[in-house]
Amino acid sequence: MRYLALAxxxxxxxAHNGVVSDETLTALERVRDS
Incomplete structure (x- = not known):
């Protein structure tokens, strides 16, 4: 399955206090690469 957009x-x-955690960034990268 491909995502065309993520809103x-x-x-x-x-992010919390303007900082994205490493765990969140890794999860977003996995979605992007899938």
Whole structure:
């Protein structure tokens, strides 16, 4: 399955206090590469 777009909130969802965790970044990279 390919995703054409991913829409989400940033601060409080992907990031906390403006910082994206390594775990979140890794998960997003796995989705991108799938």
């Amino acid at each position: 989400c909130d940033y601060d409080g969802t992907l």
